[in-house]
Amino acid sequence: MNPSTDANAPMPLTGARFVLGTFAVALATFMNVLDSSIANVAIPTLSGNLGVSIDEGTWVITLFAAANAVSIPLTGWLTQRVGQVKLFVWAILLFVLSSAACGLAPNLQVLLIARIVQGAVAGPLVPLSQALLLASFPKEKSSSALALWAMTATVGPIAGPALGGWITDSYSWSWIFYINVPVGLFAAGAIWAIYRDRETPARKLPIDKIGLLSLIAWVASLQIMLDKGRDLDWFNSPVIWVLTIVAAVSFLFFLVWEFTEEKPIVNLRLLAGRNFAGGTVAISVAYAIFFANLVLLPQWIQGFLGYRAVDAGLVTAPLGIFAVILAPVLGKIMPKSDTRVLATLAFLGFAGVFFMRSHYTTGVDAYTIVLPTLLQGIPTALFFTPLTAIILSGLPAEKIPAAAGLSNFVRIFAGAVGTSLLSNGWSDRAILHHARLIERTSAENPAFVAGITHLQTTLDAGTPKATAFFEASLNAQATMLGLNDIFWVSAVIFIVIIPLIWVTRPVKGADAGAAGAGGH
Known part of the structure; x- marks a missing residue:
């Protein structure tokens, strides 16, 4: 999905069109990334206002992530069917519409439906934003385009919790969704004005309908089973049994179908590659732990330490500081380094941060909360790009979009599953x-x-x-002891999965540049 490699690709943008186009694309990316973290600190308030438990409120995050994961593999087909620019603009406009629906939701059920739609239409935004940015820059400056994209995507963890907390405390939780409306409308209008004459050709293509339906079936049933399990007393409930059987059968059918389908919606044959398989499993398990802890920490800070939403946002916001500062440094050192070493350092850094947190007490002060969060920015900077370089290394250009789509699908869905599992684990350990x-x-x-x-x-x-x-x-x-157990287990998991990095072949030099196609 890299237009800069196409001989028929349009010329790079220049002057004011370049500045405005780059800003608008980056803004759309920022809006999407921001929305994945802005709700974290609002969950306790949102849950209270809607009259549901915090566990049920967390579905706002997990169902968004699950829907987002399912829609990512469709991006390639939709791009060829609709056209790159039209698809990007339509995705932004539908994201705006579903954001407004989220803010207007009178109850949890309506909010969850709107969030599922919002997550689904957000799927194409990340890969298409990368493609449009790459087309805007001269080919020799593609690394600068990707660095800008990565920095935009990384700023989300800084702005999201703090902005979400401030909006929730100053106005209402609805405004964390309403804020997308003016931002999205401006981005969509600017992108259409600048990029509409750079549209990619559209053509009718068949879609793997059976593969898509089976994918939706097992993802939906598994996620609902995990989210509703504790409320329904797990396998003492016939509903949980039905969901589990549906998830298992549809997953097995999905595997068989996708491995034998000529044009599968998800190309599982890519898993035969050592680097792709090892890197995808490593980044997905790591992201599951990383994302779940980003969700649980603000809940504890507000629910049991008595912090306001804005204060919970401020003490968790420093995560992105080192991530942004180190992004350009990583761009310089990665071509000269073994990416496996960088990824290993990231996992060790995450383990150290979670071990620090596993010693929290009910009397913990703000400095003790902020310090590991600040330090977590260092492994965050070393986390995504080296592992993505490993995942995409050695693949022919025509397979990179499918590989990036599959790895992102697995990673984002793992984030949703990890959040549900660790949330359940926290509750069980607290009991x-x-x-x-x-x-x-x-x-x-x-x-x-x-x-x-x-x-x-x-x-x-x-x-x-x-x-x-x-x-x-x-x-x-x-509750504190239960969360300490989650932090300790998180640290151990990061240590245990380090060997997954080392089953892959070394990647350095020019191969490391492939990371751009993968995304955060």
Whole structure:
């Protein structure tokens, strides 16, 4: 999907058209990336306003990611069917419309439907934004185009939580979606004005309908099963059993069909390549842990430390600082380095950050929260691009769009699944720690009796009020211990998956430039 390699590609943009076109494309990318993180700090407020639990509120994030993942493999077919520029503009306009629907949603059900649509139409935005940027720059400056794209995509983690928190506290959670309307309309108008005479040819192509339907079936049933499992008591519910069977059968059918279909919607044969398979699994598992923790941390900060949404956003925003600062540095050192070493350093860095967090207490101060978040920006900068270079290395040019689409599908869906699994794990571990702590709260335990007596004296209250205060403290402690377990497991997983990097062949020099086609 790199127009700069096409002999019939239009000339690069110049002057004001170049500046405005590049800005508009970057703005559309920023809007999409921002929307994947801006809702994180708004979940507690959003859930409260809609009268649902925080667990149910998290579906706003996981269903968006799942729908986004499913639509990514369609980008190549849609581009050839509609045309690159028309598809990009239509995707932005539909994103704007679904954003408005999200903001107007009167209940969770309507909001989730709107978010599924929003995630689906967002699928083409990332790969097409890269293609349009590459066509805007001279071929010899393609690395600058990709660096600009990467920086735009990386700014999202800085702006998203802080902006989302400020909007939620100052106005309402609806405005985290309404903000997309003016931004998207401007981007769509500017892109159409500048790029419409640079449209790629459209032609009618068959689509793998059976592959697409089976893909939707297993992704949807698996994601709903994971999101609803705890509410329905998992496999004690016939609904969960049905969803599990549908997911398993449709997934197996999908595998068989896609491996035997002449023009599959997802080219699973790419997994036969050592670098593609190892790199895709590594980046997907890592992203699942990375993304899930970005969702869970603000929930804990607001729900149990009492931070406002804006403050939760500010203490999690520093993640992107080092990621942006180091992006141009990485561009210089990567062609001279073994990308496996860079990816290994990233995984070790993530492990170190999560080990730091696994020692949090209920009395943790803002500095202790901010420091690992700030440091996490370093492995974030070393994470995406080297692994994407590994994934796409050695592939012929005609296979790179399909490879980038498949790896992005697996990665983004892994983010949704990881969020559901770690959210469930956090709840289960908190329940376990609560049960263990409650065992020590009997009248025969002198420490417990002394503690209640001390609370009665301190609060100048009777036994019921002191006991209620103690129970709230115990819940907060159990929740904290459960989250510490998630942080510790996250760190261990990053260590365990390092060998996946080293089953791949070394990539350096010119091969590293292939990373541009993959995206964040």
